[in-house]
Amino acid sequence: MKTTIVLVGYMGAGKSTVAKLLADKLAMPIVDLDKKIEESAQLSIPDIFAKQGEAAFRKLESQVLQESLQQTGIIATGGGVVLSKTNRDFLKDAWVVFLDCQDDVLVQRIFNDGQNIRPVVQNKTAEQIKGIYQDRKPFYDEVASLTIDTSSLTVDEVVQQIIQAQQTIGYLGPVNSFSFQALKQVVDHQKVVEFASIPLCIDALLKEKLDFALVPIENSLEGSVHASVDRLYDQKECYVQAEIVLPIHQQLIGYDAKQIKKILSHPQALAQCQKYIEEHFPCAFLEPVQSTTAAVLEIAQRKDKSLAAIAGKQAAKFYQVPILASNIQDNDFNQTRFWILGKKHFDTSRLTTSEQKLTLYITLPKDSPGALHKVLAAFAWRDLNLVKIESRPQKTKLGEYFFIVDLQVNRPHILYQNAIEELEALGCVVQNLGMYPVLHHS
Numbered sequence: 001m002k003t004t005i006v007l008v009g010y011m012g013a014g015k016s017t018v019a020k021l022l023a024d025k026l027a028m029p030i031v032d033l034d035k036k037i038e039e040s041a042q043l044s045i046p047d048i049f050a051k052q053g054e055a056a057f058r059k060l061e062s063q064v065l066q067e068s069l070q071q072t073g074i075i076a077t078g079g080g081v082v083l084s085k086t087n088r089d090f091l092k093d094a095w096v097v098f099l100d101c102q103d104d105v106l107v108q109r110i111f112n113d114g115q116n117i118r119p120v121v122q123n124k125t126a127e128q129i130k131g132i133y134q135d136r137k138p139f140y141d142e143v144a145s146l147t148i149d150t151s152s153l154t155v156d157e158v159v160q161q162i163i164q165a166q167q168t169i170g171y172l173g174p175v176n177s178f179s180f181q182a183l184k185q186v187v188d189h190q191k192v193v194e195f196a197s198i199p200l201c202i203d204a205l206l207k208e209k210l211d212f213a214l215v216p217i218e219n220s221l222e223g224s225v226h227a228s229v230d231r232l233y234d235q236k237e238c239y240v241q242a243e244i245v246l247p248i249h250q251q252l253i254g255y256d257a258k259q260i261k262k263i264l265s266h267p268q269a270l271a272q273c274q275k276y277i278e279e280h281f282p283c284a285f286l287e288p289v290q291s292t293t294a295a296v297l298e299i300a301q302r303k304d305k306s307l308a309a310i311a312g313k314q315a316a317k318f319y320q321v322p323i324l325a326s327n328i329q330d331n332d333f334n335q336t337r338f339w340i341l342g343k344k345h346f347d348t349s350r351l352t353t354s355e356q357k358l359t360l361y362i363t364l365p366k367d368s369p370g371a372l373h374k375v376l377a378a379f380a381w382r383d384l385n386l387v388k389i390e391s392r393p394q395k396t397k398l399g400e401y402f403f404i405v406d407l408q409v410n411r412p413h414i415l416y417q418n419a420i421e422e423l424e425a426l427g428c429v430v431q432n433l434g435m436y437p438v439l440h441h442s
Contacts, residue, residue, distance in 0.1 A: 003072045005162065006091060008140055009099035010133045011079040012109035014150050014158065018099060019076035022159045029073040033081065036064045045078075062086045069094055082139035091143040097162055098144035100137075102151040103130040160347065164190050167211040169340075170201040176314040177293040182244045182338040183214050185441050186351065197290050198227040205341055206235060212342040219248070220335045222271045224390060228339070229404060232433065233361060233394070239434035240339045240359055241346035246441050248272070248334045252325040253296055253316045254308030262287055264295035265310035268336075273310055276328040284308075296321055339436075348437050355438040356409035357387070358416055363394070363402045365427030372403075378422045379407065382415045409435055 005022065007015040016032065023030040034045055037060055041048050048057045061078065065087055068075050081087050101109075107126045124132070141147070146165045150158050169187060172179040173194025183192060190211075195201035198215050205213040215228045232238060250273050254260060260281055263270070267288040270277070277284065289295045292311035299307050300319035308324065309315075316323050340346055364371040379386055388406035407416065413435070423430050 004069060004075065004094060005073075006069070006075045006077060006094045006096045007099060008077050008082060008091070008096055008143060009079065009150075010101065010106055010136060010140075012106040013079075013099035013101045014155065015076040015099055017155050018150075018158050018162075019074045021155055022162060023074045025159055025163065026074070029071075031068045031071065031073050031075045033061070033064060033068060033075060033077045036068065037061055037078075040064055058084050058087075062090070065090055080136070082136060082143060088139060088143050095145045095166075096143045097165075098140045098147045099158065100140070100147050100149045100151075102149070103133050105151045106130075106133060164347065167191070168193055168209075170195050170204050170210045170213040172198055172201060172215060172291050174291070174293045174297055176312070176318045177291050178246060178248060178312055178336060179214055179216060179291070179338065180293075181312070181314060182216075182246045182336075182441070185244050185246075185439060186214075186242060186340065186348075196294070198225065199231055202228070202231045202238075202341070205343075206238060208343070211344070212241065212340055212346055214244075214338055214340050216268070216336050217243075217339045218337045218388075219268055219272065220333060221329070221331055222268050224392075224404070225268060226392070230392060230395070232341070233392070233402060234431065236431065237343050238341055239343070240436045241342045241434070242340045242348050242351060242436050243357065243438045244338045244340070244441060245438065246336055246338060248329065248336050249312065249327050250292075250310050250329045250334070251313055251316060251323045252276075252308055252328050253311055253321050254299060254305070254324050255303070255322060256305040257308075257324045259305040260284055260308045261306040263308045263310060264289050264298060266290065266292050266295070269310045272329045272334060275330045276325075280325075281308075293318075351437045351439045353437050353439050355440075356435055357438055358407045358409050358435045359433040360405045360407070360420070361402050361431035361433065362405055362423060363429040363431075368427060371426065371428070374426055375403075375423055375428060378419045378426075379405075382411070382419055384408075384411060384415060384419060 007019055009015055019030050038044055041060060061081060062084055065081065069090060107129050110129060148158055148161050167190040169183065169190050170193045171183050175194065193210065201213045201215060204210045216225045217228050218224045250269055262285045263277065263281060264287045269292050270286050270288065293315040295309035296311045296315040296319050299309050300321050362375060385408040386405060387408050390404045391401040392404060394400040394402055420430050420432060
């Protein structure tokens with residue numbers, strides 16, 4: 001998250017109002033540039049213009065702006081801050097949000113706020129105000145890191161866009177992978193970064209090089225994605241923020257079905273299409289790669305007719321490689337769960353779903369007969385519904401496992417917390433990955 005955010009825009013764009021809410025949301029101080037100028041000059045802005053002239057005002061404005069940019073906080077600037085080249089040069093080194101607005105809406109807002117009309121628009125007609133705005137707009141565009149049209153947005157919506165624009169989400173690439181398609185269901189304005197593998201993506205999150213990461217976690221045909229579930233074991237500050245369930249339709253992609261000798265894809269995709277491969281290409285060599293889309297990219301680059309890939313339609317379309325056979329997965333009901341992971345809160349307000357889950361990683365106490373039975377009993381007598389239980393090796397020595405438990409959240413939350421406390425009293429180590437909403441994409 002940026003330590004200094006500068007808001008620019010014409011009078012009526014909402015800079016002061018947005019700055020107050022944004023500062024509150026981010027727990028950052030607010031700097032009202034005009035107020036600081038008035039404090040420095042011991043005069044109101046209209047009086048500075050009247051007694052000292054605009055040139056003196058702009059000079060003072062530059063001094064105050066330069067000082068303010070050295071501080072942490074949300075800076076709400078005056079509408080004319082971009083008129084000075086000196087100011088624009090200062091702003092180019094900052095993270096600047098241009099609050100744009102349709103000129104008709106600006107005029108209406110300015111006239112509705114008759115108490116605070118600034119010298120530059122005093123006694124001006126609507127058309128003259130629009131002209132001033134159009135003259136300044138190229139300067140706003142010049143310094144903007146982010147532009148938001150506030151014409152039809154609430155203050156909350158503007159603030160949310162600003163916050164999201166500073167967030168970075170990693171995913172298993174390349175573009176048009178199934179992970180990318182899942183990401184599009186929940187991402188609005190965040191910056192997305194592709195990774196060549198799931199461990200690299202999760203590691204970047206754990207090292208705080210990302211704000212969030214989206215990774216595949218389980219497929220309905222082939223089960224858990226071990227690269228994801230195992231990497232999260234014993235990571236105490238990383239939580240599931242949301243789940244997206246995406247239908248997966250696999251295609252055979254290549255140039256000539258009769259010449260195929262090698263099929264490339266992600267190991268999960270190859271396994272999902274095992275029956276089709278055995279029936280149609282029993283002699284083909286199967287080569288696992290980091291993602292389904294990476295397989296298509298390699299074929300597109302090599303243009304070798306002996307190669308084929310298994311991937312989705314979007315990848316074939318993007319890289320312009322023909323689809324040789326459609327929907328080749330072993331079962332039409334093929335779905336993959338994706339998790340959005342993060343150390344901090346991810347805004348899930350756009351996920352219109354009432355379904356929630358809780359995921360726990362549970363390590364049983366050693367040499368404790370009936371320990372798993374006692375764990376299950378802690379959920380059963382509270383009428384808590386388990387929708388998944390799976391064991392995974394701890395990768396310490398043979399015979400040491402942890403259990404992945406998913407619970408449907410449809411009971412008072414205190415019951416789940418009490419169950420966790422009971423497990424800990426039994427000597428279990430419980431890693432709580434959090435409660436999260438589940439979005440099913442058709």
